[in-house]
Amino acid sequence: MRADDLGRDQGFEALVAEHGPMLRRIAGSYEANPEVRRELEQDILLAVWRALPRFRGDAPVRAFLARVAHNRAVTHVSREAAAPRRSPLDEALPSGEPTPHDRVEAEDLRERLAAAVRALPLSLRQPASLTLEGFSPAEIGQMLGMNANTVSIRLTRARAELRALMNPEASR
Structure with missing residues (x-):
């Protein structure tokens, strides 16, 4: 070496x-x-x-x-x-480690947020996930090759979609 x-x-x-x-x-x-x-x-x-x-x-x-x-x-x-679709694992399989209730709730929220972000169209997913990492619209615009106003508009749309995805009862 x-x-x-x-x-x-x-x-x-x-x-x-x-x-x-x-x-x-x-x-x-x-x-x-x-x-x-x-x-x-x-x-x-x-x-x-x-x-x-x-x-x-x-x-x-x-x-x-x-x-x-x-x-x-x-x-x-x-x-x-x-790729061809795979069949999911059985959710009823027992877990090897029990977790505290608060940890389960926090993990559930993180997973729901991650699933909601994955459900966004790519044009909204990229700025949304970068915003969650703490990047500003200007920095995101530079990374994705667009201006900060376009990023801000996409972030507004992404937030609205995430709210609807995270709380479907409120959007009825």
């Missing part, structure tokens, strides 16, 4: 330590199946590893990583859409 490879490995590990949770959340906004989501997370990390030498510093590294992750996730979604 060369010395510059070692430095690259340490730099990559530092980036993953700092931005890994964001990359996992982005993967989760595109994939519901936990096993497939873990594979997507690995694909995203590989894509980040491969893309890092091309990082020029034009944007914050966080934005660069999010863009790589979203691009990889969009490719994943298009491949999954073309």
Whole structure:
């Protein structure tokens, strides 16, 4: 192993330590199946590893990583859409670990939000998931190649759709 490879490995590990949770959340906004989501997370990390030498510093590294992750996730979604459908696992299988009630409720809310984000059209999903990661409309516009006003309009539409998806009784 060369010395510059070692430095690259340490730099990559530092980036993953700092931005890994964001990359996992982005993967989760595109994939519901936990096993497939873990594979997507690995694909995203590989894509980040491969893309890092091309990082020029034009944007914050966080934005660069999010863009790589979203691009990889969009490719994943298009491949999954073309793949044959799988049958789901039986929900009645017993769990190996019991969880406290509050944790279940919090997880349910996160899952419902992730499912609602996945249900959005791609044009709304991208700005919505990036907003959930704390990016501003201007930063999102730069990442997605559109102006901040367009991003803001899409975010307004995404919020309205998310409200309806998260609380269907209120929209009746």
